[in-house]
Amino acid sequence: MFLSRLLKPTVTASAHCDLPCGVYDPEQARIEAESCYKIIEKYKASTDELFKTRAIVIKEERAELAKHHIDVLWSDYFKPEHVQKYPEITELCWKAAKQCSKVKGSLDLGDAKTLLDMIDKIADVWTKAGGPQATRVQNGVAARA
Amino acid sequence: MEPALWAGDWIVVAEVGRGPRVGEIVLLRDPREPERLMLKRVAAVADGACTVLGDRPEESTDSRAFGPVPLGNVLGRALFRYAPIGRIGWLW
Structure with missing residues (x-):
């Protein structure tokens, strides 16, 4: 018992990684970004202080989720082969992730709209890079088209 | 990293006083998240960075996802497994 405690490693390293499900779609980030957009609209239309406070909290959560989805996509x-073919994707994802942080702290509809446009640009590259066929389950693609 | 390493293995990692070599298992800091430590196998070393791959490419997140890792992120080489008892042995 004592020996086992003595020999027990003190540092843990990960030798296995996440098992990727392989489903990636910028739409996931877009829906969260749309939530931010609509929440800002509702915030501006409201005079209820409690509602407005909740709106801010929820918008921050959604912006963080959008950022997460962009990071996962990236x-x-x-x-590397995608980056070679579409070098702009690095900057697009980087700037979009930064824009998420901006939307998190902003109540400007323009900021939320900019984020939507940025995600659409990422979606263009994702589509050109064969994303819909490579990552989505067939029925889902058909339903979206 | 199966079958070379299994979850829960107790291993000895040491600085070996030289750069990593192809085929060795190294302990390194995840370039995306430096506080996270990983064990990966060295596939290539060039220009101050090494390309690392997991032993199970279909399930591994490795240099294919995060690119070559600067040699400064490599902390040591995995040398020896001392537990579980049935799998004690050198890691090369």
Whole structure:
């Protein structure tokens, strides 16, 4: 018992990684960004202080989720061959992630709209890079088309 | 990193006083999240960085996802597994 405690490693390293499900779609980030847009609209239309406070809290959560989805797309879906073919994707994802942070702290509809446009640009590259066929389950693609 | 390493293995990692070599298992800091430590196998070393791959490419997140890792992120080489008892042995 004592020996086992003595020998127990003090540092843990990960030798296995996440098992990727392989489903990636910028739409996931877009829906969260749309939520931010609509929440800002509702915030501006409201005079209820409690509602407005909740709106801010929820918008911050949604903006963080949008950022997460963009990060996942960037680090897990886009591969070196995509970057070689579409070098703009690095900056698009980077700027969009930064824009999410901006939307998190902003009540400007323009900021939320900019984020939507940025995600649409990422979606263009994702589509050109074969994303819909490579990552979505067939029925889902058909339903979206 | 299966079958070379299994979750829960107790291993000894040491600085070996030289750069990593192809085929070795190294302990390194995840370039995306430096406080996270990983064990990966060295696939290539060039220009101050090494390309690392997991032993199970279909399930591994490695240099294919995060690119070559600067040699400064490599903390040491995995040398020896001392537990579980049935799998004690050198890691090369």
